[in-house]
Amino acid sequence: MTFTLRALLVAASATRVLASCAHGTFLRPRAEEGGAVQVGTFGYIGTIGPLNWAALETPANNACATGTRQSPIDMVEGVFTVLQGSDVQLTVNDMPAGAEFENLGTTVEIITQGGTLNVADKQFELQQFHFHLPSEHLDNGTSQAMEMHMVFQSAAQEIAVVGAYINIADAAPAAATKKRSSRINNNNRRQEAAAPPAAAAITPTTLLETIFSVVDQIATPGTKVTTPPLVMSEVVDLLKANAFQIYAGSLTTPPCSEGVSWHVSTARLGVTPASFTKVRDVIGFNARYPQNTPGQPNLLMISALGSAAAAVADAAAAAA
Structure with a gap:
């Protein structure tokens, strides 16, 4: 089976693949402060994309094609447990002098200056x-505009990731209109009164707007810039005021290592359309496709088995 899978995957570069989801962790020790930004050699399209990550470096990346608890997934009822944010001790230090913001080629990343997750x-x-x-995770089958991943590491080298969806902020509300004429009939009034309340508006998140104000300065992979001062409390407070959907999964980049504790927030962060456009123009498309339900066979293994079965059937038919 291993041979069959490898034969079906397109051969690609044997250059060591670096995991952006593990940058700064034991899987990818961060370079010295002030050193060159290490640019990843995997990607999201073509022969360096997710369908071929396992072939980019074997056996290191084998879990990308054989793991049974891979991320991201569709966050539907039954695949996660819920933990209220008030039951999670989450702190992130402010960065009054700004933070290093770098382009890894596969994503853009903020190097933090302290923070803990206790759970x-x-x-x-x-x-x-x-x-x-x-977004990499789907919210009950629906993709969101973006997703932020906050990567934590324990003393025992375990990985926990907090994921937060990012949506495009709603336009500023229009000026109030004049009251309708008193001639509106009572039936229309009753219909308006019975209408369900509108969903809460998504407002721009100050932290994200501050970070993305300089994203165009790192448009080239391997470049970095220092952000303006970053106040983390707005995001931390929002995360703690909502719930976390928890499941055991993997890194969403090579080597796709499993045993990652995922905490996908029910909160919604927001960016203005202008900021979204700036980020899109720098990082483009960088989301791994949704994986199978945790515990079920890897989608690439299923595909390989199906291809092998079809080849056997074709050979048997030709020999008949």
Whole structure:
């Protein structure tokens, strides 16, 4: 089966693949401060894309094609447990002098300056946070505009990731219109009164607007810039005011290592249309396709088995 799978995957570069989801962790120790930004050699399209990550470096990336608890997934009822944000101890230090913001070629990433996630009697230290466009996780079958991943590591080298969806902020509300004429009939009034309340508006998140104000300065992979001062409390407070959907999955980039504790927030962050356009123009498309339900066979294994079965059937038919 291993041979069959490898034969079906297109051969590609044997250059060592670096995992952006693990940047600053034991899987990818961060370079010295002030050193060159390491640019990843995997991608999201063609022969360096997710369908071929396992072939980019074997056996290191084998889990990308054989793992049974791969991320991202469709966040539907039954695949996660819910933990209220008030039950999670989450802190992230402000960065009054700004933070290093770098382009890894596969994403753009903020190198953080302290933060912890305490859950289930374990403490994880914040390493970095980065962005995917569109969202990697689906919200009950629906893709969101972007997703932020905050990567934490424990002393035992375990990985926990907090994921937060990012939507495009609603336009500013229009000026109030004049009251309708009193001639509106009572039936219309009753219909208006019975209408369900509108969904809460998505407003721009100050932290994201501050970060993305300089994203165009790192348009070239391997470049970096220092952001303006970053105040993290707005995002932390929003995350803690909502719930986390928790499941055991993997890194969403090579080597697709499993055992990652995912905490996907029910909160919604927001960016203005202008900021979204700036980010899109820099990072483009960088989302791994949704994986199978945790515990079920890897989609690439299923595909390989199907291809092998079809080849056997064709050979048998030709010999008949």
